[in-house]
Amino acid sequence: xxxxxxxxxxxxxxxxxxxxxxxxxxxxxxxxxxxxxxxxxxxxxxxxxxxxxxxxxxxxxxxxxxxxxxxxxxxxxxxxxxxxxxxxxxxxxxxxxxxxxxxxxxxxxxxxxxxxxxxxxxxxxxxxxxxxxxxxxxxxxxxxxxxxxxxxxxxxxxxxxxxxxxxxxxxxxxxxxxxxxxxxxxxxxxxxxxxxxxxxxxxxxxxxxxxxxxxxxxxxxxxxxxxxxxxxxxxxxxxxxxxxxxxxxxxxxxxxxxxxxxxxxxxxxxxxxxxxxxxxxxxxxxxxxxxxxxxxxxxxxxxxxxxxxxxxxxxxxxxxxxxxxxxxxxxxxxxxxxxxxxxxxxxxxxxxxxxxxxxxxxxxxxxxxxxxxxxxxxxxxxxxxxxxxxxxxxxxxxxxxxxxxxxxxxxxxxxxxxxxxxxx
Numbered sequence: 001x002x003x004x005x006x007x008x009x010x011x012x013x014x015x016x017x018x019x020x021x022x023x024x025x026x027x028x029x030x031x032x033x034x035x036x037x038x039x040x041x042x043x044x045x046x047x048x049x050x051x052x053x054x055x056x057x058x059x060x061x062x063x064x065x066x067x068x069x070x071x072x073x074x075x076x077x078x079x080x081x082x083x084x085x086x087x088x089x090x091x092x093x094x095x096x097x098x099x100x101x102x103x104x105x106x107x108x109x110x111x112x113x114x115x116x117x118x119x120x121x122x123x124x125x126x127x128x129x130x131x132x133x134x135x136x137x138x139x140x141x142x143x144x145x146x147x148x149x150x151x152x153x154x155x156x157x158x159x160x161x162x163x164x165x166x167x168x169x170x171x172x173x174x175x176x177x178x179x180x181x182x183x184x185x186x187x188x189x190x191x192x193x194x195x196x197x198x199x200x201x202x203x204x205x206x207x208x209x210x211x212x213x214x215x216x217x218x219x220x221x222x223x224x225x226x227x228x229x230x231x232x233x234x235x236x237x238x239x240x241x242x243x244x245x246x247x248x249x250x251x252x253x254x255x256x257x258x259x260x261x262x263x264x265x266x267x268x269x270x271x272x273x274x275x276x277x278x279x280x281x282x283x284x285x286x287x288x289x290x291x292x293x294x295x296x297x298x299x300x301x302x303x304x305x306x307x308x309x310x311x312x313x314x315x316x317x318x319x320x321x322x323x324x325x326x327x328x329x330x331x332x333x334x335x336x337x338x339x340x341x342x343x344x345x346x347x348x349x350x351x352x353x354x355x356x357x358x359x360x361x362x363x364x365x366x367x368x369x370x371x372x373x374x375x376x377x378x379x380x381x382x383x384x385x386x387x388x389x390x391x392x393x394x395x396x397x398x399x400x401x402x403x404x405x406x407x408x409x410x411x412x413x414x415x416x417x418x419x420x421x422x423x424x
Contacts (some may be wrong), residue, residue, distance in 0.1 A: 003330055006321050013318035016311065023304060027197035028356035031364070037200045039250050040155040051154055051213075052082040052131040053139065056123040060141040061093040062412045063258070067143055068101055068108070076150040078107055082132055085110045085141075086123040119406050120209075121232045125224035128216060137213035142412055144172060144256040145211070152253035153213050163218050163245030164236060166195070167211040167253030173413070176261050181370050182380060183259040183266070188365050189358035195249045197357075203301035204241060205249035209233030210257075218245065228398070229283070230405055231276025238284040241302060244293035261413045267387045269410050274391025275398070277309040282399055312388040 055067060064085065071083055085098050087110055098110040111127055128136070135157055139145060149167065156165035168191045174184035198205045207214065209232060218240065219225065225232040237247055260266040288294065288302045355374060362371050398405055 003325070003328060006325055007330070009321050010318060010325070013315060013321075016314065020304070020311070023301075024356040027194055027201075028360040030200050031193045031197045031357075031360050034200060036196065037202075039248070039252060040158055048076070048080060048151065048154060049135055049157070050080045050082070050133045051076070051135045051137055051150060052084060052133040052216075053137045053150075054124060054127045054131070055083070055085045055139050055141055056088060056120045056127075057085055057090065057094055057098075057141045058088045058118075058409050059090045059092045059094060060409075060412070061090075061097055063142045064094060064097055067139055067141055067145070070145045070147075071139075071150075072105065073147060074145065074150050075147045076154075078105075081107050081150070083108045084127050084131060086127050087112045088120075088123040089113055089115065089118050117227065117404070119227070119230075120409075121225045121227050121229070124232065125227065128220060128224055131216060134216050135213060136216050136219075138210055139255070140210040140257070142258045142410075143169075143210060146254055146256075149211075149253055149255055152250055153211075156213075156248040156250060157215070159246070159248060161246045162215075162248045163240035163243075164207040164214040165212055165248040165250055165253075166205060166207045167250045167255055168192070168195075169208070169211055169257050170254055171259040172256040173258050173261065176413075178373065178376070179263060179266065180259050180261055182373055182376060185358050185362065185367065185370055185373065185377075187259070188361040188367060192251065192361035192364055193357035196251045198301065199249035199251075201297070201301075203298055204237065204305055205247050206305065207233050207237045207240075207247050211253070211255040214240075218243075226283075228402075228404060229276060229279045230272060231280050234277050234280045235283070238280060238288060238302065238306070241294055241298060242284065242287050242291040258413060260410060263383070265411045267383070268408070270384060270387045271391040271394065272408060274309040274312075274388040275394040275405070277306075278392050278395035279398060281306045281310060282395065309388055310392060312385045313392045316385060316389050 053071060055064075057064060068083070068085070071081070072078075074081075083105075085101075085108070087094050087098055095110075095112055098108075098112075101108045102110055111123075111130070113123060113126060115122065115126075124138070135154060137150065137153055153165050153167055156162050169187055170191075171180060171184045171187055174180050195205050212233075214236060219236065222239070226235055229235045240247060260269055285303070285306055288299060288306060291299065294302065355377070358374065358377075359371070361367075397403075
């Protein structure tokens with residue numbers, strides 16, 4: 001009986017990976033060969049709405065000048081902007097620098113939090129209570145918005161069904177080392193191919209928590225963001241879809257970020273993402289399945305998106321399963337159809353499937369030389385397998401214990417503008 005169960009699980013893993021392989025292939029095909037869904041960014045309207053821009057910050061003295069200066073230089077009228085940098089218990093010079101900006105610009109109104117309830121989610125909730133406008137945009141502190149970006153994002157809300165909008169993220173430090181080049185490929189595949197394809201197919205494009213926005217009333221209707229969920233962006237995505245709202249993806253609305261430049265920082269980032277995403281999966285799996293506001297296509301894609309950070313854990317169990325079967329004499333190393341199933345499952349998810357979207361995006365974006373790094377995704381797969389699995393266990397522990405989770409920001413690598421001037 002035990003052996004039968006182990007073999008059935010291997011088949012289950014194979015089928016699951018095959019489903020994701022087909023999903024990736026469909027997205028890549030639609031991105032290349034099908035008509036692309038038109039976005040609202042080209043709309044010209046002399047009566048653009050006022051907007052509040054929130055920027056959560058914790059010890060961001062190195063990078064905050066870049067995001068604030070980019071917003072100040074935006075083409076969006078300053079009289080229609082309210083910028084609220086949220087200083088969340090910083091211990092460096094973040095407060096002093098923000099106060100300097102506030103003295104120069106009347107539309108920059110920082111909030112200085114000193115609270116035991118720390119983190120991005122709690123910071124956003126506090127800022128939403130004082131935000132004056134219905135349309136809220138959010139940027140992380142290390143982001144550098146383009147001059148047209150605010151207009152491009154705000155235009156999405158001309159659609160009465162739009163509950164949120166998401167722009168495209170591009171690394172500005174992609175050439176730093178092999179890791180940043182790989183992350184540039186991942187970002188390109190994730191946005192240029194995956195997000196755009198989901199928008200084309202009218203499934204579930206995802207609000208990403210930065211370089212995006214939402215209607216304030218929809219978030220405040222439930223008392224703000226859930227402070228026990230790290231991934232407030234994923235939680236908002238499914239909150240909106242299960243209530244009949246849509247997320248708009250704006251591929252042309254580009255913003256530039258700093259990606260991690262060493263593997264330890266990337267590991268912590270991936271583990272945190274997995275933790276938050278799985279928290280949302282626990283909360284929304286059944287609401288998505290039984291939602292009256294989502295059609296069958298949205299439900300299928302939504303469920304596959306929800307469990308995406310569970311799949312590496314399931315695959316880890318598949319690896320353990322295959323080892324047990326081997327030592328029980330039920331699977332051979334070089335022979336047997338079980339090996340074919342196992343290798344097929346691995347190649348479907350861990351190797352070939354991401355190639356569909358990354359190769360597609362690299363073709364569209366004109367990324368030539370870095371395509372040669374694609375084979376390294378094989379090793380990247382195991383790196384993600386381990387850290388995402390750790391994040392899954394973190395989420396399980398959070399769910400069982402009911403503990404509050406403190407958000408940890410990603411380490412910054414850029415030099416501040418003042419540091420650059422000093423070194424000249």
